[in-house]
Amino acid sequence: MSIQKFIRASMQDENREDPPQSPPGEAFTDFDTEHHSMVCAGCSCLCDDISYYIKDGRVVRTLNLCEVGWKRLCTLSEEDRLPPPCPSLLSETLNRAARLLRSHRPVLVLGADGLGEAAIRASYELAGELQGPWLPWAFMGLRRFYERAKRFGWATALLDEVRDHAESVIFWRADPLETHHRHLSRYSFFARGRFTERGNLDRNLAAVASEKTVIEPLCQQFFQLPAGRDVALIEAMTHFHQGKGFDHRDFPGFVRAMQGSTYVALFVDPEKVGDETLDALFEWSTKLNNEGRKRMVILPLWAAGPNIEGFCRVSLEKNATPWGRTFAEDSTRGQPAESSWENLAETVKSILVISPGIDPLHRNRLPECLRDKPRVVIDPFKQTAHQDDDVVIPTALPGVESDGLFFRSDGLPFAVRGIEAITQQGYPTVDDVLANIMTEGH
Amino acid sequence: MAVSEKVLIKQARVYDPSQEWRGELRDLYVAEGRISEAFGDPQRIIDAGGRPLLSGGIDPHCLLASQGQALTRMFAGSPSPDDLGRAYASMGYVHVHSPFMNLLTAGLVRHALRRMPFVDTSTCVNIDLRDMGQSIRANQPDEFSRLARALIRLTGAHCLSLPFPHLRHKQRHYIQKNLSAKKVLSFLSLLEDPEVLPIHLWGMPGLLDHEIPSPDHFHITGLGSALDSESSLEQAKAFLAAGGSADLGLSTGQEQLVVSADNTVHQTSFSLDLGMQTPLCFQYKPMPLVSTRTMAGWSLLKQVPPSHSLALGASGPAGGQSGGMPSILTWLFDPDSRPQELNEALKGYTLDLYEWARLTRLEPARLIGLSDVGHLREGARANLALYDLPLGADGEETTSALRDCWCLIKDGVLVREGGAFTGSEPPVEMRCPSVDVDVSGLTQSDLLQNTTLRFEHLDVCPPQEDQAGRL
Numbered sequence A: 001m002s003i004q005k006f007i008r009a010s011m012q013d014e015n016r017e018d019p020p021q022s023p024p025g026e027a028f029t030d031f032d033t034e035h036h037s038m039v040c041a042g043c044s045c046l047c048d049d050i051s052y053y054i055k056d057g058r059v060v061r062t063l064n065l066c067e068v069g070w071k072r073l074c075t076l077s078e079e080d081r082l083p084p085p086c087p088s089l090l091s092e093t094l095n096r097a098a099r100l101l102r103s104h105r106p107v108l109v110l111g112a113d114g115l116g117e118a119a120i121r122a123s124y125e126l127a128g129e130l131q132g133p134w135l136p137w138a139f140m141g142l143r144r145f146y147e148r149a150k151r152f153g154w155a156t157a158l159l160d161e162v163r164d165h166a167e168s169v170i171f172w173r174a175d176p177l178e179t180h181h182r183h184l185s186r187y188s189f190f191a192r193g194r195f196t197e198r199g200n201l202d203r204n205l206a207a208v209a210s211e212k213t214v215i216e217p218l219c220q221q222f223f224q225l226p227a228g229r230d231v232a233l234i235e236a237m238t239h240f241h242q243g244k245g246f247d248h249r250d251f252p253g254f255v256r257a258m259q260g261s262t263y264v265a266l267f268v269d270p271e272k273v274g275d276e277t278l279d280a281l282f283e284w285s286t287k288l289n290n291e292g293r294k295r296m297v298i299l300p301l302w303a304a305g306p307n308i309e310g311f312c313r314v315s316l317e318k319n320a321t322p323w324g325r326t327f328a329e330d331s332t333r334g335q336p337a338e339s340s341w342e343n344l345a346e347t348v349k350s351i352l353v354i355s356p357g358i359d360p361l362h363r364n365r366l367p368e369c370l371r372d373k374p375r376v377v378i379d380p381f382k383q384t385a386h387q388d389d390d391v392v393i394p395t396a397l398p399g400v401e402s403d404g405l406f407f408r409s410d411g412l413p414f415a416v417r418g419i420e421a422i423t424q425q426g427y428p429t430v431d432d433v434l435a436n437i438m439t440e441g442h
Numbered sequence B: 001m002a003v004s005e006k007v008l009i010k011q012a013r014v015y016d017p018s019q020e021w022r023g024e025l026r027d028l029y030v031a032e033g034r035i036s037e038a039f040g041d042p043q044r045i046i047d048a049g050g051r052p053l054l055s056g057g058i059d060p061h062c063l064l065a066s067q068g069q070a071l072t073r074m075f076a077g078s079p080s081p082d083d084l085g086r087a088y089a090s091m092g093y094v095h096v097h098s099p100f101m102n103l104l105t106a107g108l109v110r111h112a113l114r115r116m117p118f119v120d121t122s123t124c125v126n127i128d129l130r131d132m133g134q135s136i137r138a139n140q141p142d143e144f145s146r147l148a149r150a151l152i153r154l155t156g157a158h159c160l161s162l163p164f165p166h167l168r169h170k171q172r173h174y175i176q177k178n179l180s181a182k183k184v185l186s187f188l189s190l191l192e193d194p195e196v197l198p199i200h201l202w203g204m205p206g207l208l209d210h211e212i213p214s215p216d217h218f219h220i221t222g223l224g225s226a227l228d229s230e231s232s233l234e235q236a237k238a239f240l241a242a243g244g245s246a247d248l249g250l251s252t253g254q255e256q257l258v259v260s261a262d263n264t265v266h267q268t269s270f271s272l273d274l275g276m277q278t279p280l281c282f283q284y285k286p287m288p289l290v291s292t293r294t295m296a297g298w299s300l301l302k303q304v305p306p307s308h309s310l311a312l313g314a315s316g317p318a319g320g321q322s323g324g325m326p327s328i329l330t331w332l333f334d335p336d337s338r339p340q341e342l343n344e345a346l347k348g349y350t351l352d353l354y355e356w357a358r359l360t361r362l363e364p365a366r367l368i369g370l371s372d373v374g375h376l377r378e379g380a381r382a383n384l385a386l387y388d389l390p391l392g393a394d395g396e397e398t399t400s401a402l403r404d405c406w407c408l409i410k411d412g413v414l415v416r417e418g419g420a421f422t423g424s425e426p427p428v429e430m431r432c433p434s435v436d437v438d439v440s441g442l443t444q445s446d447l448l449q450n451t452t453l454r455f456e457h458l459d460v461c462p463p464q465e466d467q468a469g470r471l
Helices: A003-016 A067-074 A087-103 A117-130 A139-152 A159-165 A183-188 A227-238 A251-259 A275-291 A308-319 A341-347 A430-439 B071-076 B081-090 B106-114 B129-137 B141-155 B172-177 B181-190 B230-241 B292-303 B324-333 B353-368 B395-403
Strands: A033-038 A050-055 A058-063 A107-110 A133-135 A154-157 A168-172 A204-209 A221-224 A263-268 A295-300 A350-354 A375-379 A391-394 A404-407 A413-416 B007-016 B021-031 B034-036 B044-047 B052-055 B057-059 B093-098 B120-126 B159-162 B199-202 B218-221 B245-250 B255-261 B270-273 B280-286 B309-314 B384-386 B407-410 B413-417
Touching (some): A087 A350, A087 A375, A087 A391, A227 A251, A275 A295, A375 A430, A413 B106, B044 B413, B057 B309, B071 B280, B129 B172, B129 B181, B230 B292, B245 B353, B292 B309, B324 B353
Parallel strands (some): A107 A350, A204 A221, A263 A295, B007 B044, B057 B093, B120 B159, B245 B309
Antiparallel strands (some): A050 A058, B021 B034
16 A cells, blocks of 8 residues: 555544544634643653644644544543542542551552653652552563663664664564554654655665554555564574575565665564564664664664653663662662562552553553552543552643653653643642652651 | 851861962851851851862763763663762762763753752753754854854753764765865864854864864863874874863773764663764773873873863763772872873872862863852852861872862852761752853754754753753
8 A cells, every 4th residue: 555545544534533623613713722832741752743722621622643642632531530639538548548558568669651750750769668669561571671782782863863864664563553653754754854855755664563553554564473483584684695584575675675774773662572582683783783884773662651761761860770670678779670460469568550541552451460459549530440449549640731751762851741721620740649648657 | 958158167278279379278268159258257167177178179071961871870880860979079079061962962961960969060062063064064154153052052051062073974965065074173263252162072083183273262072082192192282282172081991981983782882873973882891091092191191281271080970980080189199009000101290289179170160161160269159178188198098088078068058077978968050151142043944953852842941940041
């Protein structure tokens, strides 16, 4: 399918749905206030060119907001929210939460990767106070990825550099059209860069996935492979000049594209690939870079909280590892974070869950082995997954109803401002909630 | 934040080259965070007991915060911002200058620097010849100055740096935009704008092979790295004699963070494309004392007269991973403590406390362009470091005294007393000059055309925290 056909088909798909951005019969000037150059914290692309148009305290139109961001905004409707707690109820809930956590130590503090930097720091302090693991949702993938980065050495880049230079772009079991909608248009494929002035016409796009994905029609090469064949494909690419082949229709084209490129950007979701694949990808990149003819950079594309990079930065600063830490009783230095959900279940006695959001992709992500633990849930949304005995604290949605510092997937920071008209709904910020749990019970 | 007190420091041996004070016993007064005239009602009296007192130290060159540097914590255990700030304060330092950031990474660098306790910071912003090369090709110094001022203003930098004095495109289509080092250095020598001068050149091998027409327009940062041959040593001396300035990043032979323009990837190294002409490789590696480059730096120190603008710094964060600066100073003070490798290079040279104050206080302040620090004149910021360094101390005692200063006052706040931290945190700031520039129309310039960030998101500083550098 050509790109033009792909775009036409996508537009037809959009037309079939109710387009929430464009209520029929409403004039474009029919709004009370407008906010421009806002940053969307819907994913780690952190698009900074968003416009919101507000009427009667509701966002009625947007510009440049992708589907991920729009869905996030739509979840602010009353039917998805618990009502904002009155001060006395909030105080009682916080007190109950603090008592529950302090009486069930060690506590797993899970999922701060969707929060602003200040709240991430607050969650770290709280985990230290409660003497338990402090981990993001994607802690296992983070650990596996960064351990390999250290072992093999790591070449990476700012997204600006990818946009400017990358002639070959590979999405390895990562689909930006699922998780980072504007990645292709802002950075990796359609975007026109300093030395890729014709945008997608100057680039080759390839993807590896287990099944058909949304990105497939855009790809010049698409490898639908079972996970077990990743290493064989990488080895064939690494040693193709030695006559090593790979039985796939698109392989020759992939080889040609790689041969013709001086700059290759590979995006991988480390949670969706195995250890051997990660090893092979890093080895491939190291080999190409050290040969000196090409530059190959690897960038993780996490299907995780929008501030996963912010979490990594705080974790690196505090702990010299990006994947969190486990505070151990009777220890001043943290032990390595737990290596699996099952191990965590054996270690911790309760959980402070910071909800990853209402996106169906993320719903019910807490694994079975941890679900019977007493829980305090910090959640902007009403969720069916909550249990009766959970202590649920409704909060403002970070980056929409409250401000925060978020880091783009390449590590650049953005001050994300809440949308003024909808920040006054009476929800406490996550920062305040964490600080209060910290002080309650003392 | 601690509040400054009215402090009297009695009976200190004071060294201040700006006033030709060479260790005479003096009393110093501090009020409202500044060096003050004498007063009669001090809130605190510190009896220095004849200990040497200098203005707070200034490190002219330390990689504190750059994109990717956080990862070196994991790869090689480099210190956290908190550790770094504390290490500097322990050594009696109050200001650290970081050598680079660019338009893209300015927000991150400023954010990281603001988190550093105890010390003020400043930084250079890189000139990207890809964006600013057009005015060089067209020979338009005024336009270049306008863009350079805008760059300083937008990023909150203190000065400009030029990592590579040339522009070489790999892509064949763009080679007509290439710029030779000769062309670039000649053009920059024509600039007359005091707000963008001097331009900091990165000390890299081969740099001194280029002719630098107006040395007084340039500062070489980390000069030690550029001294890769005997001839470069002579060129460095000629550069300094002709009015150029430099800071000398000396190596102790220990493992240290090295940032190089390098495409290769090694175990535990980290190679990052951050919007410069080549990737930068962050790697910890030893710099043996016997190497030509290392020795040349030490040798230069002996050969440059005090009238030249040369500041002393150590290569690597916080004076090197193993407390490099105290070791360097000990070797310079005490010939008996020197490693054998340095005996020849430093033969006949001994540093005195007056020169120490000049090389690590006055000169760095001048080179960075900070007028209110680095000296002890009335009205200067009250940054004072006292060392428990008796006359005739041996090498070990000297290193220990320099690593853990006896008393440190920063902006009037007592940070260390009796060789230990007091628990008071002084105010810190990221220093940047106020630059006069009209930034309207900049969004259409090459400078801002190539970023994925919008103009208004270049900085992440909350307005109440720091107004500098914001539009």
